[in-house]
Amino acid sequence: MKYKLGDFVRFIDEKMEGYVTRIIDEQMIGVTGEDDFEIPVLASKVTYIHGQKTEVGDEEPTADVPVVPGEFKNKGVYLAVVADAKASSVVHLFIVNETSYQLLTSVNTQQQKQFKGEFAGILEPRSFAKVYSNKLADLQLWPKLIFQVLFHTRQDQAVQEPLNITEQFKAKDFAGAKKTVPFLNQQGWLIQLDEPELVLDAQKLKESFFKPAEEKQEVAKPSGEIDLHIERLRDDHQFLSSSEILNIQVSHFKKSLEAAIVHQMPEVTFIHGTGNGILKHELHKLLSKNQKVQTFLDARKEKFGYGATKVMLK
Known part of the structure; x- marks a missing residue:
């Protein structure tokens, strides 16, 4: 499939244009116009309009931000969920690297017993990469997303444990308020992937039941x-x-x-x-x-x- 979610396309046989808001299969896509009505169409019946990229989720998969000298930062790997600037029904998922590590990153999807590689690449320190896109209204139909991250640096730092996270997103995962996504400067939901596991203090938990x-x-x-x-x-x-x-x-x-x-x-x-x-x-x-x-x-x-x-x- 040569088209991606958010691409701006024009119908070959009709005077219509819109944004790709659904990938139905290898031959069919869904295109949404100004009336917000999605039309299923053969991919061969539309053509890409060059120079009409969305502000978020353009052709470049990664974006680097200059490294600021200072203390080595060990934590700060986020998943950002951001609405497409043009086709608001589509959201893009970004890996955001606020750490001082290079991140060797792989993102796969699992739908029942079928797996698909969505993204593989290296994220430099203080950078981001778009790794997945889908239609927001189809959240309950999203596949499981599998995130695998290796941490690499030439500096004198202890070896960081790799991340291996599988997520089946639900509405409650986006219940919090939107925040400004670092480096993207767009509003979106932020989920920290390298957040330390919650360790319960049994004594404090017991005391909480007996507060005056x-x-x-x-x-x-x-x-x-x-x-x-x-x-x-x-x-x-x-x-x-x-x-x-x-x-x-x-x-x-x-x-x-x-x-x-x-x-x-x-x-x-x-x-x-x-x-x-x-x-x-x-x-x-x-x-x-x-x-x-x-x-x-x-x-x-x-x-x-x-x-x-x-x-x-x-």
Whole structure:
């Protein structure tokens, strides 16, 4: 297959163009145009438009950054997941090397019993390389990714143990906030591959079960307006199903309502939007059963329309 995810192509027989957002098989690809509608097409029926590379994930597999003299850095091998700058439905996976080592890197995929080499190369210190691409919406269909890394340096350093990591990514792996990826200067999720294994201190674990009440974390006072739109609550909302989104929104509502009651707030407004009305119905059902709620009503329509509920507390 000569095309890659994110390539900008034009249809030969029609006046259409778009970005490659799916590799279906050796003959077929999926192309998404400006209308965000993906069209399956034979790879022979499109042509690559030169000079239209994406900002992230271009033709060069690696990028070197000048080494800054200083102390030898032993840790800092990351996997970065970054959305394509043009075809936002596609994400690119990068190995980011913040260490002072050269990294001899191999990345393979495993789909059931089939294996495929995706990337092999040397990452210089303070550099990065694109190693894999896929469509974000197909996360549940992604293969296992196998990362193998050897550490090499000519300096007087103890031999570092190789990394051999197999990952089957799920939505929860991208539940954290996006960060600026080193050297790429793009927003993305960062997963440290050379993070030391967590060692549990049995005594501290035991003590944590017997902390006195005064050591428990205090409940933070919520604001007067609580926005329950999922994009405000989770950065990974595009990975979630409708039922998962509803559960997260209801859970946040319950915690915020309890916090408002603890702090004896006279009222609090929950912004739930209009949508299909399911979230609003769930909130009103819970409010009607709560003995600490005096009454609830639609918030100011001139400000929220019918997309918010004002709750008066006892």
